[in-house]
Amino acid sequence: MRKQGILVLMILIMLLTTGCWSRTEINDIAVVTAMAMDKGNDGEIRLALQLALPRLLGPTAIGGGGTELEAKATWVVAEKGKNLMDALEKIQSKLPRRLFFSHNRVLVIGEKLARKGVAPLLDAVSRGRQSRLDSYILFTKGEAMRIINFTPKFERVGAEIIREEEKQGVMVNKTVGEFLNILLDEGIQPLASRIEVLPSIVPNTNSSQDKKQHRNLGTVGVAVFRKDKLVGWLNHQEGRGLLWLRNELKTSLITINIPKEKGSGHISIRVLKSATKRKPTLQNGKIHMKVQIRSSGEMIENTSKLDLNDPKIISYIQHELENELKESVQLTLNKVQKQFKSDIIGFGNSVFREYPAYWKDTLKARWDQEFPNVKVSIIPYVNIHQTGLNTKPFIWSEQEFIQ
Numbered sequence: 001m002r003k004q005g006i007l008v009l010m011i012l013i014m015l016l017t018t019g020c021w022s023r024t025e026i027n028d029i030a031v032v033t034a035m036a037m038d039k040g041n042d043g044e045i046r047l048a049l050q051l052a053l054p055r056l057l058g059p060t061a062i063g064g065g066g067t068e069l070e071a072k073a074t075w076v077v078a079e080k081g082k083n084l085m086d087a088l089e090k091i092q093s094k095l096p097r098r099l100f101f102s103h104n105r106v107l108v109i110g111e112k113l114a115r116k117g118v119a120p121l122l123d124a125v126s127r128g129r130q131s132r133l134d135s136y137i138l139f140t141k142g143e144a145m146r147i148i149n150f151t152p153k154f155e156r157v158g159a160e161i162i163r164e165e166e167k168q169g170v171m172v173n174k175t176v177g178e179f180l181n182i183l184l185d186e187g188i189q190p191l192a193s194r195i196e197v198l199p200s201i202v203p204n205t206n207s208s209q210d211k212k213q214h215r216n217l218g219t220v221g222v223a224v225f226r227k228d229k230l231v232g233w234l235n236h237q238e239g240r241g242l243l244w245l246r247n248e249l250k251t252s253l254i255t256i257n258i259p260k261e262k263g264s265g266h267i268s269i270r271v272l273k274s275a276t277k278r279k280p281t282l283q284n285g286k287i288h289m290k291v292q293i294r295s296s297g298e299m300i301e302n303t304s305k306l307d308l309n310d311p312k313i314i315s316y317i318q319h320e321l322e323n324e325l326k327e328s329v330q331l332t333l334n335k336v337q338k339q340f341k342s343d344i345i346g347f348g349n350s351v352f353r354e355y356p357a358y359w360k361d362t363l364k365a366r367w368d369q370e371f372p373n374v375k376v377s378i379i380p381y382v383n384i385h386q387t388g389l390n391t392k393p394f395i396w397s398e399q400e401f402i403q
Contacts, residue, residue: 029100033074034159035135036144037121039113040080045121047087048078048145049099050159073156076149084124101130105159107137107176108195110144114223114230122180122228133177136166138195139223139230150197150217161217166193169250171219171239183228187348187359187367190225191242194233226342226368234335241332244293244325245345247276254297254382256320258304265304267317269384271297278350282358289347289376293325298386308387322380329378343371 034050053073077094081087092099107125109118125131140147152161166173171193174182182190198218222234222242234242243249255268274295281288299308306313336344348367352359363370 028097030095030097032099032101032104033157034106034108034148034162035104035125036078036108036110036148037084037113038110038143038145039116042080044080044082045084045087045113046078046080046145047084047091048076048148049091050148050157051075051077052103052157074158076145078145084121101128102132104130104132104135106148106162107135108144108147108162109137109139111139111141111230113144114139117228118230119183119228122176125176126180131176133180134175136163136193137174137176137179138162138166138193138219140195141233142196146197147195147217150215153216158217162195165195165217165219169248171236172222172242172246172248173219185349186352186364187343187350188346189342189344190228191344192223192225193219194221194223196220222344224336224340224342224344226340231342232340234332237328238332238335241328241330242336242345244274244276244329245278245291245332247274247278249274249276253300254321254324256317256324258306263305265306266301267299267304267306268301269297269321269382270300271295273297278347280347280351280354282355287347287351287363287370287374289350289374290379291329291376292379292381293329294381294383295325296383296385299384302387314384314387318382318384321382321384325380325382326378329380333376333378337372337374341368341372343367347371347374347376 031052031054032049033052036048036050038046038048040046051074053075077091079087079090079094081090088099109121113121122137126133138147147162148158150158152158155161155164172191174190174192179190179192182188195217197215198220200216221236222239223230224232224234240249240252243252249271252271252274253268254271255266258265258267274293276294277292279290279292281290302308306317308314333345336342348359348363348371351363355363
């Protein structure tokens with residue numbers, strides 16, 4: 001009986017002492033979904049936070065014909081400070097709820113601030129207990145705050161639009177953690193996507209109707225760094241060439257022009273598989289880089305008069321696609337090597353892995369000077385494994401059709 005009494009007493013004590021003593025209620029916190037950092041006119045840092053409004057999220061949320069705030073389901077607050085923590089403290093002093101960063105999805109940094117150097121900013125971001133190193137980091141030519149203040153069309157929270165765009169791999173999507181790792185890695189410079197507010201319709205005229213068109217967020221290129229400082233931008237085409245060089249291409253479209261003597265028109269293939277191998281060789285104290293790109297895909301459009309039943313025609317098309325691929329990659333390589341002189345491709349990292357002793361003793365200290373002069377051989381190979389349901393083009397003259 002005594003043992004049973006002790007057991008009952010222990011159960012009662014457990015029931016009285018259980019509970020979520022360290023719980024955090026949603027009504028007590030302000031959930032941060034995106035961050036933006038800009039350089040203020042007075043040299044200070046301007047920090048902007050996109051805060052989720054829980055009552056406007058979910059299937060029962062208020063929406064439709066409500067106010068702009070209700071349509072967005074987010075609220076942007078901003079403050080300036082001597083450093084990041086100073087600005088953050090000022091924002092917190094204006095809010096009745098405690099800031100909560102564990103659901104932060106995106107970090108956007110403006111050009112002016114990025115050119116000064118981002119290492120101190122990322123140091124502060126990564127030290128917090130609620131830090132999300134898997135948040136995507138992006139850069140923009142204008143002010144970063146306008147990006148997270150944008151009213152989305154497909155989602156209630158603007159940060160989700162950016163996150164989904166990055167997950168598609170249109171450009172070189174990088175998280176905060178990946179960006180920091182590149183900063184610390186051997187023989188490679190940091191990079192990230194560039195994001196902008198873009199028109200959703202290409203205007204045909206200069207009419208006021210065209211100027212009032214809807215807009216959307218989109219990644220339009222790559223931010224190029226030398227150490228932690230922004231040095232320039234690659235456009236969309238150059239960014240796609242960079243994906244080839246870095247072996248990060250998920251899918252792509254290659255279109256070639258068919259000359260007039262062969263019937264004119266265009267042919268496009270969708271690249272479904274791609275692999276890039278970089279092989280450095282050391283010759284007389286100089287590094288030569290061989291870049292082999294192998295791709296395969298399917299033909300998705302043919303507006304030429306070429307007969308795809310002819311194996312020679314297929315070989316000709318593949319050769320032209322290889323030339324187009326090589327020119328695209330070479331365009332990116334020239335800009336990265338000659339204009340920016342920044343090894344965002346990772347050639348130095350390949351050399352470090354192939355010749356670790358020579359890298360450590362000779363190249364590491366002067367790679368910034370060596371990289372622009374590295375000789376690169378680009379060897380493309382394109383295979384068309386599908387030509388579609390029909391091999392005859394639809395564009396035939398009446399006489400050709402009768403024959």
